[in-house]
Amino acid sequence: MAVVLDVDSATDPRVDDFRDLKAADRRPDRPGGRGLVIAEGTVVVRRMLESPFRPHALLGVDKRCRELATDLADFDIPFYRAPAEVMAQVVGFHLNRGVLAVAHRPPARDFTDLLTGATTVAVLEGVNDHENLGAMFRNAAGLGVDAVLFGPGCADPLYRRSVRVSMGHALRVPFAPIPDWPDGVGVLRRRGFQVIALSPDPTAVPLAAAFTGPRVALLLGAEGPGLTEEAMAAADIRARIPMSAGTDSLNVATAAAMAFYERVRAS
Amino acid sequence: MAVVLDVDSATDPRVDDFRDLKAADRRPDRPGGRGLVIAEGTVVVRRMLESPFRPHALLGVDKRCRELATDLADFDIPFYRAPAEVMAQVVGFHLNRGVLAVAHRPPARDFTDLLTGATTVAVLEGVNDHENLGAMFRNAAGLGVDAVLFGPGCADPLYRRSVRVSMGHALRVPFAPIPDWPDGVGVLRRRGFQVIALSPDPTAVPLAAAFTGPRVALLLGAEGPGLTEEAMAAADIRARIPMSAGTDSLNVATAAAMAFYERVRAS
Numbered sequence: 270m271a272v273v274l275d276v277d278s279a280t281d282p283r284v285d286d287f288r289d290l291k292a293a294d295r296r297p298d299r300p301g302g303r304g305l306v307i308a309e310g311t312v313v314v315r316r317m318l319e320s321p322f323r324p325h326a327l328l329g330v331d332k333r334c335r336e337l338a339t340d341l342a343d344f345d346i347p348f349y350r351a352p353a354e355v356m357a358q359v360v361g362f363h364l365n366r367g368v369l370a371v372a373h374r375p376p377a378r379d380f381t382d383l384l385t386g387a388t389t390v391a392v393l394e395g396v397n398d399h400e401n402l403g404a405m406f407r408n409a410a411g412l413g414v415d416a417v418l419f420g421p422g423c424a425d426p427l428y429r430r431s432v433r434v435s436m437g438h439a440l441r442v443p444f445a446p447i448p449d450w451p452d453g454v455g456v457l458r459r460r461g462f463q464v465i466a467l468s469p470d471p472t473a474v475p476l477a478a479a480f481t482g483p484r485v486a487l488l489l490g491a492e493g494p495g496l497t498e499e500a501m502a503a504a505d506i507r508a509r510i511p512m513s514a515g516t517d518s519l520n521v522a523t524a525a526a527m528a529f530y531e532r533v534r535a536s
Numbered sequence: 537m538a539v540v541l542d543v544d545s546a547t548d549p550r551v552d553d554f555r556d557l558k559a560a561d562r563r564p565d566r567p568g569g570r571g572l573v574i575a576e577g578t579v580v581v582r583r584m585l586e587s588p589f590r591p592h593a594l595l596g597v598d599k600r601c602r603e604l605a606t607d608l609a610d611f612d613i614p615f616y617r618a619p620a621e622v623m624a625q626v627v628g629f630h631l632n633r634g635v636l637a638v639a640h641r642p643p644a645r646d647f648t649d650l651l652t653g654a655t656t657v658a659v660l661e662g663v664n665d666h667e668n669l670g671a672m673f674r675n676a677a678g679l680g681v682d683a684v685l686f687g688p689g690c691a692d693p694l695y696r697r698s699v700r701v702s703m704g705h706a707l708r709v710p711f712a713p714i715p716d717w718p719d720g721v722g723v724l725r726r727r728g729f730q731v732i733a734l735s736p737d738p739t740a741v742p743l744a745a746a747f748t749g750p751r752v753a754l755l756l757g758a759e760g761p762g763l764t765e766e767a768m769a770a771a772d773i774r775a776r777i778p779m780s781a782g783t784d785s786l787n788v789a790t791a792a793a794m795a796f797y798e799r800v801r802a803s
Binding site: 404407408410411412413475476477510511512513518519520522523526527530533534535 | 677777790
């Protein structure tokens with residue numbers, strides 16, 4: 270069981286990992302920061318407890334401490350219990366969700382390790398919005414995507430907001446950078462992945478007709494700019510979602526969900 | 537062309553329609569409020585200008601005024617031009633998007649009028665989150681849904697945040713309440729709509745196998761509680777999205793998008 274330790278003062282150094290979460294230059298949960306991952310709220314904290322990310326401490330109000338007691342039974346870590354006001358002073362803003370857990374960031378994984386046994390992977394380029402990225406991970410988890418691979422220009426999947434919007438699935442769906450871009454996409458092809466680039470181009474193949482093989486890599490760009498020419502050229506085929514004329518493209522996470530759905534719709 | 541009128545003081549009564557947008561009890565864009573609809577940002581304002589909602593005034597900074605000059609060519613309405621600080625004082629917060637347009641709310645439409653010529657409609661129950669509702673409208677517009685019908689407990693599609701998240705499509709996709717719930721669903725059936733209730737129940741039919749007729753009404757409940765028993769009983773069939781075990785259900789707007797997508801995927 271986690272050890273409950275009361276924190277009465279916002280200057281208590283034991284809760285430094287949770288300090289000033291909004292001050293961009295001091296964010297502990299950003300790359301180049303203190304190398305930490307923050308889970309926020311009961312649902313996401315629970316998911317962290319079930320994930321490979323082992324939290325080393327929690328900070329929360331008494332109510333959340335009691336709610337999580339069973340989940341924390343096997344964790345020999347401190348739960349810093351604080352009144353809501355003290356917690357707000359530490360964190361730097363009032364946190365409705367009342368509980369945070371913190372874990373260390375692991376080193377980046379080798380993307381080729383994630384391909385073993387994988388049949389569907391998402392490959393992102395320039396998806397630089399934390400909420401879209403979080404939603405993408407939630408959709409990936411829900412629809413059976415095996416891994417998310419990152420080309421350049423993507424947001425941080427372990428940033429607090431990404432993790433929250435993902436409902437904690439950013440902690441569970443494996444991800445890794447593709448260091449050599451877009452050449453690394455060739456590795457996927459050599460491993461037998463059909464590389465399908467999602468595109469709004471009306472001359473692209475309808476999504477429903479694009480899938481031909483047992484292994485698929487779905488290449489997705491950001492809303493607005495979309496994929497670069499170089500990334501597009503690295504794909505085997507371009508696929509489009511049938512869209513109504515005169516509308517904006519769908520949100521990138523929603524478009525991705527439809528491609529993920531195509532992979533499971535017959536199951 | 538809109539008439540550009542400079543506003544130098546935040547107390548100027550000409551911009552009262554834009555005042556204190558965040559103060560819940562005084563929100564001009566809520567039902568029971570002043571009966572107004574607020575569009576925010578260049579993209580959404582443009583969409584309002586193309587919609588049946590005819591704005592009667594705009595408030596914005598000089599840069600936005602110039603950006604919208606062409607769009608406003610046929611509108612004989614005032615553009616209240618104000619410095620960003622004055623605008624922030626009027627609105628009650630700093631508005632990054634720099635421009636607002638305001639229109640009057642039209643009376644609610646009769647839902648049976650929206651069925652003529654419609655082949656796909658969404659029917660919502662308890663979708664009480666403005667962002668989810670906005671996302672639903674964006675997806676509806678992108679994927680060719682003809683109308684959105686509201687059972688009880690839904691958020692306001694014309695609330696500023698819904699409109700913004702919808703990218704303005706809440707102003708374009710027709711919507712109406714179904715006053716008699718769930719009996720009104722029977723009207724849809726009598727008009728030849730197959731009523732498909734989306735459900736996470738693993739015994740439901742896979743979404744891909746659920747559609748059998750030319751006219752479809754997709755019945756969607758809120759994330760978490762889902763549809764009520766009564767609404768579920770009013771449907772012809774229950775359909776599920778094939779989901780990975782142990783994950784949360786998808787966001788309701790994303791689940792809806794998949795159902796909408798099924799209607800257009802072969803087109």
